[in-house]
Amino acid sequence: MSVLLNSRGLPPTFSWKQFLPSDKKTVMEHSNRRGHRKIFISPRMISKSRGSCYLECGNTKIVAAVYGPRENLKSDVMVMEGKLSCQFVISPFATPGAEVADERDTQKVCSDYETFIEECFCSVVDRTKFPKSTLDLTVLVLENDGGVLAHSLTALSCAITSAGMEMHDMLVGVNCAVMVGGGDEKGLTDGEQEEFEIAVDPCFEDETISYQTGSDRTEVDxxxxxxxxxxxxxxxxxxxxxxxxxxxxxxxxxxxxSTAVKKCIENSPLVYAAVQKFLKQSLLDDES
Structure with a gap:
């Protein structure tokens, strides 16, 4: 299937990482990266939506779209503030690895992300501009290489802006992972705290959580x-x-x-610069 798509000039459907065996050396190589990856944002990805964008950061690929506002017919009471409804979808082939992610686990993660995004944008979007109406937010994860939630916040913020909806401020998402090293390697005992490093914008391997203790790790670990x-x-x-x-x-x-949160705030200007470039490109497309 990917060969046919490539012959037509379209991006491949399946990630090439699914055909590679998992290797712990890959985790160590990605852990050496501590800087934020470059972000590419393209406007007007879906023509039938009111606003949409395509975001790519490393191998993470996300499509965000905004539909509405539509009238809320189920509500009989006049509400001066509109509602937000989010639909978060992770493709079955999005997760790196040879095995396809479990459907029940994916649905639980998507449900948690939907609630989180709705609560977040309720304080950012000016909902008084569409009373008794609902604004639909949609996120489709094509490939997951880490930072899906953070990049979804940035993509939705760009999509809402391109839709012409008023916001109190642009919302940018940044994430980081706290990386803890082996106790024996650092020369620490079990009672002492292990040394740690903070990886900004981690890849999928970096942000995969492991609860192994020092006694459970092998010499390679x-x-x-x-x-x-x-x-x-x-x-x-x-x-x-x-x-x-x-x-x-x-x-x-x-x-x-607290250090991890400060690290995210320090790297937010890098993401905001990509958002500003997206807004400039959107204005140029409107003029042409």
Missing amino acids: QKILFSTSVVTVGYLPNVNQIATLSHNGQCPSGQVL
């Missing part, structure tokens, strides 16, 4: 950093405020969590 928690921050750059925060996993201490 001692040289590899393991992710213990993933922090996702939704940041408003113009007002300098945090709109939302998600923490998944077990962080070594509160000070480490």
